[in-house]
Amino acid sequence: MDLTFASISEIAEAVQSRKLSAVEAVSHFQKRIDSLDGRLNSFIAKNEHALKDAEAIDARIARGENVGVLAGVPFGIKDMFCTKGLKTTAGSKILENFIPPYDATAVARLKNAGAIVMGKLNQDEFAMGSSNETSYFGAVKNPWNLDCVPGGSSGGSAAAQAARLVAGTVGTDTGGSIRQPASFCGIVGVKPTYGRISRYGIIAFASSLDQAGPMVSTVRDAALTLEVMCGFDPHDSTTSQKNVPAWSKNLDADMKGLKVGLIKEYMRGSLHPDVQKTVDNSIETLKKLGAEIVEISVPMTEFAVPVYYLVCASEASSNLARYDGVKYGYRASFKNLSAVELEEFYGRTRGEGFGSEVKRRIMLGTYCLSSGYYDAYYNKAGQVRRLMTNQYLEAFKKCDVILSPVTTAPAFKIGERISDPLAMYLNDIFTTSTNLAGLPGMSVPFGMSQEGLPIGVQLTASHFEEQKMLNVALALENASSVKGQKPHVV
Amino acid sequence: MSYRGYEPVIGIEIHVQLSTSTKIFSSESTSFSASDNENTSPVSVGMPGSLPVLNKKAVEYSIKTGLALGCEINRKSIFARKNYFYPDLPKGYQISQYDQPLCENGRVTFKVDGVEKTVTIARAHMEEDAGKSNHHGEYTLINYNRAGIPLLEVVSGPDIRSPAEAAEYARTIRQIVRYLDVCDGNLEEGSLRCDCNVSVRKEGATQFGTKVEIKNINSFRFVEKAIEYEIERQIDALERGEKIIQETRLWDPDKNRTFSMRTKEDAQDYRYFPDPDLLPVLVSEDMIARFRRELPELPIARALRFQEEHALPEYDASVLTTEKALADYYEATAQECKNYKAASNWIMTEVLRELKAAGKEIQDATIKPVQLGKMIALIDKGEISGKIAKTVFQEMWASGKDPETIIKEKGLVQVSDPAVIEKIIDEVLSANTQSVEDYKSGKKKNLFGFFVGAVMKASKGQANPEIVNKILQEKLK
Numbered sequence: 001m002d003l004t005f006a007s008i009s010e011i012a013e014a015v016q017s018r019k020l021s022a023v024e025a026v027s028h029f030q031k032r033i034d035s036l037d038g039r040l041n042s043f044i045a046k047n048e049h050a051l052k053d054a055e056a057i058d059a060r061i062a063r064g065e066n067v068g069v070l071a072g073v074p075f076g077i078k079d080m081f082c083t084k085g086l087k088t089t090a091g092s093k094i095l096e097n098f099i100p101p102y103d104a105t106a107v108a109r110l111k112n113a114g115a116i117v118m119g120k121l122n123q124d125e126f127a128m129g130s131s132n133e134t135s136y137f138g139a140v141k142n143p144w145n146l147d148c149v150p151g152g153s154s155g156g157s158a159a160a161q162a163a164r165l166v167a168g169t170v171g172t173d174t175g176g177s178i179r180q181p182a183s184f185c186g187i188v189g190v191k192p193t194y195g196r197i198s199r200y201g202i203i204a205f206a207s208s209l210d211q212a213g214p215m216v217s218t219v220r221d222a223a224l225t226l227e228v229m230c231g232f233d234p235h236d237s238t239t240s241q242k243n244v245p246a247w248s249k250n251l252d253a254d255m256k257g258l259k260v261g262l263i264k265e266y267m268r269g270s271l272h273p274d275v276q277k278t279v280d281n282s283i284e285t286l287k288k289l290g291a292e293i294v295e296i297s298v299p300m301t302e303f304a305v306p307v308y309y310l311v312c313a314s315e316a317s318s319n320l321a322r323y324d325g326v327k328y329g330y331r332a333s334f335k336n337l338s339a340v341e342l343e344e345f346y347g348r349t350r351g352e353g354f355g356s357e358v359k360r361r362i363m364l365g366t367y368c369l370s371s372g373y374y375d376a377y378y379n380k381a382g383q384v385r386r387l388m389t390n391q392y393l394e395a396f397k398k399c400d401v402i403l404s405p406v407t408t409a410p411a412f413k414i415g416e417r418i419s420d421p422l423a424m425y426l427n428d429i430f431t432t433s434t435n436l437a438g439l440p441g442m443s444v445p446f447g448m449s450q451e452g453l454p455i456g457v458q459l460t461a462s463h464f465e466e467q468k469m470l471n472v473a474l475a476l477e478n479a480s481s482v483k484g485q486k487p488h489v490v
Numbered sequence: 491m492s493y494r495g496y497e498p499v500i501g502i503e504i505h506v507q508l509s510t511s512t513k514i515f516s517s518e519s520t521s522f523s524a525s526d527n528e529n530t531s532p533v534s535v536g537m538p539g540s541l542p543v544l545n546k547k548a549v550e551y552s553i554k555t556g557l558a559l560g561c562e563i564n565r566k567s568i569f570a571r572k573n574y575f576y577p578d579l580p581k582g583y584q585i586s587q588y589d590q591p592l593c594e595n596g597r598v599t600f601k602v603d604g605v606e607k608t609v610t611i612a613r614a615h616m617e618e619d620a621g622k623s624n625h626h627g628e629y630t631l632i633n634y635n636r637a638g639i640p641l642l643e644v645v646s647g648p649d650i651r652s653p654a655e656a657a658e659y660a661r662t663i664r665q666i667v668r669y670l671d672v673c674d675g676n677l678e679e680g681s682l683r684c685d686c687n688v689s690v691r692k693e694g695a696t697q698f699g700t701k702v703e704i705k706n707i708n709s710f711r712f713v714e715k716a717i718e719y720e721i722e723r724q725i726d727a728l729e730r731g732e733k734i735i736q737e738t739r740l741w742d743p744d745k746n747r748t749f750s751m752r753t754k755e756d757a758q759d760y761r762y763f764p765d766p767d768l769l770p771v772l773v774s775e776d777m778i779a780r781f782r783r784e785l786p787e788l789p790i791a792r793a794l795r796f797q798e799e800h801a802l803p804e805y806d807a808s809v810l811t812t813e814k815a816l817a818d819y820y821e822a823t824a825q826e827c828k829n830y831k832a833a834s835n836w837i838m839t840e841v842l843r844e845l846k847a848a849g850k851e852i853q854d855a856t857i858k859p860v861q862l863g864k865m866i867a868l869i870d871k872g873e874i875s876g877k878i879a880k881t882v883f884q885e886m887w888a889s890g891k892d893p894e895t896i897i898k899e900k901g902l903v904q905v906s907d908p909a910v911i912e913k914i915i916d917e918v919l920s921a922n923t924q925s926v927e928d929y930k931s932g933k934k935k936n937l938f939g940f941f942v943g944a945v946m947k948a949s950k951g952q953a954n955p956e957i958v959n960k961i962l963q964e965k966l967k
Contacts, residue, residue: 102532237544338627370759
């Protein structure tokens with residue numbers, strides 16, 4: 001077995017059947033991280049106890065225990081997830097030295113299934129960004145082209161997975177932060193229905209939009225990892241009580257009779273020709289496999305980006321208020337603390353601790369929630385959001401899944417858009433509506449640009465219909481002409 | 491009461507600390523005696539990624555309070571974030587309820603100097619408490635034990651017109667939450683906190699004056715004093731031609747005055763918005779019906795019943811119902827002896843006096859209500875005299891023993907046998923011949939009491955006084 005390119009289930013089965021030890025698996029990927037990550041900068045912190053954790057897994061297996069479906073599989077965790085005893089920064093200076101006393105529920109579930117946490121992955125600061133350039137710990141490079149961004153905010157996860165520094169990664173998606181970097185780096189990224197995965201212990205950006213998910217190499221690995229991560233959590237009131245289906249066991253690439261919807265409103269914009277070609281090819285492929293293509297309309301998607309930025313900035317302005325230097329995290333240094341007024345204490349701590357994109361969104365959100373503006377902004381955004389959700393539900397009466405581009409263009413150059421926030425925000429034009437409506441969405445690699453950068457297509461399903469989306473993704477994956485292509489940094 | 495032609499308008503916000511065993515959004519204990527920051531968790535200190543989960547018991551207590559205050563219980567209410575920065579507020583926002591509170595439109599009725607008064611309850615909403623800052627000059631220490639303790643904020647309408655009404659209103663709310671057993675009502679420990687909104691206007695005016703909020707009031711006496719002070723301060727200012735500034739003032743109990751804390755100009759914009767971490771609170775008809783069934787009989791209803799069914803005077807009924815435990819004590823006593831007025835008298839005089847002297851609560855009374863009831867029944871059956879009963883009561887209070895046991899041990903049974911009593915009387919009269927002559931000659935008519943006393947003393951208080959009277963009268967004819 002070529003461990004570098006082995007699937008998650010292959011590794012887990014080999015470890016459980018003692019053909020491979022968890023220690024061997026961990027050592028293998030540790031070597032890859034040590035030799036390759038210097039070029040990618042995808043890790044913020046490495047788990048010094050990974051080998052010990054692997055030994056524990058091996059010991060349990062030696063005692064005859066069934067460890068779980070992720071037995072001994074090395075995972076990288078986006079730095080938004082709290083990891084007990086392991087530094088968790090959210091990509092920010094303000095949490096540079098924060099060591100959580102608890103695991104996020106999603107991390108605990110991965111560990112309970114036997115996964116080994118290899119370390120914490122780089123990201124845009126507090127997940128605010130689409131290029132991984134807002135991280136306090138530096139930009140992450142795209143393994144397909146080191147001059148390009150890996151996407152964001154889960155850029156470290158996408159880069160580490162594409163370069164196979166780990167066997168699997170997880171990310172979070174507030175407006176496309178799993179799907180967009182997955183597309184830019186040629187991996188599979190899934191954001192399930194809002195409420196599927198507990199948000200407990202995941203650092204909050206925009207609570208009503210945030211959702212975690214797997215970022216892995218294949219659709220099957222995604223389905224398997226998703227099953228482990230999903231499920232009701234008594235610590236998160238917004239998690240769903242619905243049963244978690246065995247998606248990985250029920251994958252079915254038979255597309256006959258399946259209705260694939262194309263959103264009319266998405267056809268107007270100008271797409272990069274390579275993206276256009278990838279989307280067209282995917283449609284043709286599905287047609288050939290027997291799927292029916294239907295045109296649907298979700299007119300409110302026109303307002304998705306502004307509505308998204310109102311909602312996420314407003315919620316973020318409140319969610320990030322706790323980083324005040326009082327209880328934990330960064331505190332500005334003061335010569336004579338007892339003489340400092342509270343306002344100055346907060347002002348300097350937060351002024352120095354947060355990066356400029358985070359500050360921009362806190363200010364935007366504070367303004368939106370202010371007395372006299374709330375109705376015009378946050379409240380109005382909520383109304384548009386409800387209308388958009390209803391339009392989606394109407395559309396899903398006519399189709400099983402919706403297919404669309406993930407982004408307008410493939411990965412862009414580092415530095416190219418960072419000084420133009422608006423251009424950066426428009427990156428999210430196809431991804432934010434999924435979060436606003438709470439729908440499951442994913443990116444599956446299907447094309448390649450002329451410059452050799454991967455391009456994914458986006459699939460969206462109705463609430464709790466992840467299986468349909470995963471099935472279409474599997475059909476596309478099977479038919480993909482880019483399958484098996486590897487980035488330069490591997 | 492007249493205030494130089496002005497009428498005070500007062501509204502009160504009472505923070506009721508709900509006595510749940512765990513916090514409103516997490517599972518730490520709410521105990522008051524824990525050491526600093528012992529009762530904390532990632533949730534209550536606002537660690538990254540922590541999320542609130544609503545305590546159902548806190549909702550139950552809030553709904554019960556709302557029902558007892560005659561409120562409408564909203565079938566759907568929403569938790570909102572109140573955003574402001576302060577070191578003892580761990581998340582940078584307080585989870586509260588804003589435009590959709592749990593309870594609305596209630597009313598409470600009480601009496602002030604015999605006059606009935608009704609105050610409307612605008613709303614009662616749930617929220618979490620903040621931590622406590624302890625300032626030590628050079629530095630400040632923060633204790634987050636209190637962060638996340640459940641509160642119900644009960645907001646009255648602007649219906650109160652005098653300091654006495656204000657204090658009585660607050661006492662009534664305290665009495666109700668203690669009856670419901672949802673709050674211990676301890677003002678010193680902050681289990682009940684009163685903020686008073688005070689304004690004044692010319693008598694007959696229909697518009698409200700500018701209001702001032704007074705905080706830091708930790709006793710009902712101070713409610714009265716602080717409002718009294720504030721009314722006079724505002725009238726003085728208006729009479730000098732000044733305008734009242736909308737502000738928050740603190741009551742200083744040492745100086746007996748209020749002083750300005752912050753004015754409306756520095757008032758914060760709390761940027762309320764629905765908390766996306768919590769679902770709307772949905773209350774079913776079944777829940778409301780169940781909680782309503784579980785409500786205890788409330789003080790006013792209970793006092794009325796004592797007047798109607800037990801024929802107690804209004805004063806007795808009102809004193810006995812001040813506390814649920816006292817009313818329970820009375821009822822259990824009355825149940826045993828079936829002599830309502832006697833039970834009331836014994837409790838209102840002897841029991842309450844002993845408790846006061848010992849600084850104890852009714853729950854700590856050594857005499858159980860059944861024992862007291864038995865003792866009263868023994869008086870009614872003529873087995874002991876009222877006088878002996880006082881002795882028996884003292885013994886019972888000291889030892890907790892049953893009245894029968896004490897009577898037997900001390901030989902305190904009443905003597906009603908006329909032959910035995912006559913013998914004692916004869917002895918007393920023969921020992922006081924001069925007095926008998928004086929009495930009979932009409933020289934000293936008031937000596938009758940002296941003979942009774944002497945007989946009682948000779949019988950060690952055990953002679954039945956009625957029979958003593960009867961025989962004495964015959965003998966002294």
